[in-house]
Amino acid sequence: MFVLAKGGEPLMPCHPARARELLDNGRAVVARRAPFTIRLKHRTRAGSTVEGVQLRLDPGSKATGIAITDELHRIGPKGETAVARRGLITIELRHRGQQIHAGMMRRAGYRRRRRSANLRYRARRHDNRSRPDGWLPPSLRHRIDSTMSLVVRLSRYAPVAEIHVEQVAFDTTAFAGVASSGTQGTLESTHAGSEIREFLLAKWNRSCVYCDATGVPLNIEHVRPRSRGGSDRVTNLVLSCVPCNQAKGTTRIEEFLSDRPDRLESVITQLRSPLQDVAAMNATRLQLVEVLATHGVPVRAWSGGRTCWNRFAMGLPKSHTLDALSTGVIDHERGDTIVRVPAQILVVASTGRGSYARTTPDRFGFPRLQRPRGKVHHGYSTGDLVAAVVPRGKWVGNWVGRIAVRTSGQHRITTLTSRFDVSHRNLRLLQRADGYAYGFAEEIRLNEQRGAAYSGRTLKGGDPGNV
Ligand SMILES: [Zn+2]
Numbered sequence: 001m002f003v004l005a006k007g008g009e010p011l012m013p014c015h016p017a018r019a020r021e022l023l024d025n026g027r028a029v030v031a032r033r034a035p036f037t038i039r040l041k042h043r044t045r046a047g048s049t050v051e052g053v054q055l056r057l058d059p060g061s062k063a064t065g066i067a068i069t070d071e072l073h074r075i076g077p078k079g080e081t082a083v084a085r086r087g088l089i090t091i092e093l094r095h096r097g098q099q100i101h102a103g104m105m106r107r108a109g110y111r112r113r114r115r116s117a118n119l120r121y122r123a124r125r126h127d128n129r130s131r132p133d134g135w136l137p138p139s140l141r142h143r144i145d146s147t148m149s150l151v152v153r154l155s156r157y158a159p160v161a162e163i164h165v166e167q168v169a170f171d172t173t174a175f176a177g178v179a180s181s182g183t184q185g186t187l188e189s190t191h192a193g194s195e196i197r198e199f200l201l202a203k204w205n206r207s208c209v210y211c212d213a214t215g216v217p218l219n220i221e222h223v224r225p226r227s228r229g230g231s232d233r234v235t236n237l238v239l240s241c242v243p244c245n246q247a248k249g250t251t252r253i254e255e256f257l258s259d260r261p262d263r264l265e266s267v268i269t270q271l272r273s274p275l276q277d278v279a280a281m282n283a284t285r286l287q288l289v290e291v292l293a294t295h296g297v298p299v300r301a302w303s304g305g306r307t308c309w310n311r312f313a314m315g316l317p318k319s320h321t322l323d324a325l326s327t328g329v330i331d332h333e334r335g336d337t338i339v340r341v342p343a344q345i346l347v348v349a350s351t352g353r354g355s356y357a358r359t360t361p362d363r364f365g366f367p368r369l370q371r372p373r374g375k376v377h378h379g380y381s382t383g384d385l386v387a388a389v390v391p392r393g394k395w396v397g398n399w400v401g402r403i404a405v406r407t408s409g410q411h412r413i414t415t416l417t418s419r420f421d422v423s424h425r426n427l428r429l430l431q432r433a434d435g436y437a438y439g440f441a442e443e444i445r446l447n448e449q450r451g452a453a454y455s456g457r458t459l460k461g462g463d464p465g466n467v
Pocket residue numbers: 208209210211212213240241242243244245
């Protein structure tokens with residue numbers, strides 16, 4: 001739970017049980033419902049010890065994992081100081097890139113219809129329009145903007161001292177040279193090996209290149225066999241299922257695929273364009289780091305392979321929040337560990353703030369109904385968090401939920417379990433709409449997948465990834 005000092009400055013977050021105790025004793029008040037924040041009545045920031053917390057981010061296309069951590073320094077097994085990382089609060093920020101994309105396509109459709117219906121004789125405008133440097137499509141831009149917006153908000157509720165962000169899916173410098181040989185050895189070579197695995201899984205779509213099998217264990221396969229002088233470079237590596245791998249053995253790929261020339265050509269082409277997809281995938285993340293750097297807190301960027309390796313070494317399953325928790329340096333040789341993983345995730349879903357459109361069209365694009373000009377009706381707007389007291393009828397009782405407003409004043413409330421209409425007279429405002437919907441989800445149970453990850457060179461092909 002987030003904690004604020006008397007003057008509203010952020011203090012170190014506390015355990016929910018502690019927050020309940022402080023509220024029951026009357027030593028704190030609720031400052032904000034979602035994310036839940038309390039303000040201490042008597043404690044000032046100057047009178048408290050604030051070590052600061054780290055904000056760790058794992059950006060993804062549909063959701064971004066965020067973990068707020070602190071670090072305890074202990075004496076490790078070798079007598080050195082080791083760091084124990086504690087996950088204090090984990091957040092999953094859900095993006096709405098899909099809705100934005102659909103909205104843009106819809107608008108383009110209307111414009112195309114207007115152009116052909118009303119302006120068909122107008123001369124074409126000279127194509128002199130250009131896009132500024134660093135332009136991103138709105139659906140991708142939104143990912144960066146909403147992440148930055150949440151980081152700024154969280155800095156108001158917690159004393160963020162540094163930001164760690166997974167910047168690139170793959171650290172391409174890690175496997176510029178020889179890297180695939182074995183997983184034994186030092187941290188760095190193992191780290192590079194796991195980076196290669198993730199890269200190959202993404203590049204070959206988590207399937208066998210010869211038979212397209214998915215969800216089966218996949219082997220790293222040398223296109224030109226090592227016995228024939230093939231190298232360990234990524235440009236010589238593909239993924240294949242165990243039967244295909246054994247069938248190919250040490251034959252050359254041209255012989256093995258001699259009866260399937262189409263397949264041979266596609267494999268060879270894909271093999272030669274190793275890093276283009278990666279660059280596209282990394283573009284958004286690079287911009288995110290640039291934007292975060294303007295926040296005035298030190299920002300450190302890490303590769304996805306390192307996160308993956310940390311998470312695997314800590315025996316954690318894959319989720320956005322656990323990836324976020326594993327971002328950054330964990331020196332395994334020194335004895336660094338992750339000692340606490342929150343069981344509950346705060347889910348923050350981007351909802352937007354309504355639409356500028358003045359009419360709702362039917363499925364052919366003709367106006368179906370007019371929308372009201374204002375957003376506020378009888379003191380409330382859509383997305384407000386309210387408490388409702390219903391005096392009689394089927395829904396009699398006290399409720400808390402979000403509302404969608406109507407001009408009639410019969411607003412629709414959505415609670416955890418139900419949805420019904422309630423008069424604005426029976427509502428009390430708890431928190432204004434801020435463009436996000438808040439909820440909770442359980443973290444993946446930690447023991448479920450412990451030890452089930454890959455060993456040696458065999459990979460789990462079914463891992464969905466989160467790029
Ligand atoms: Zn196969």
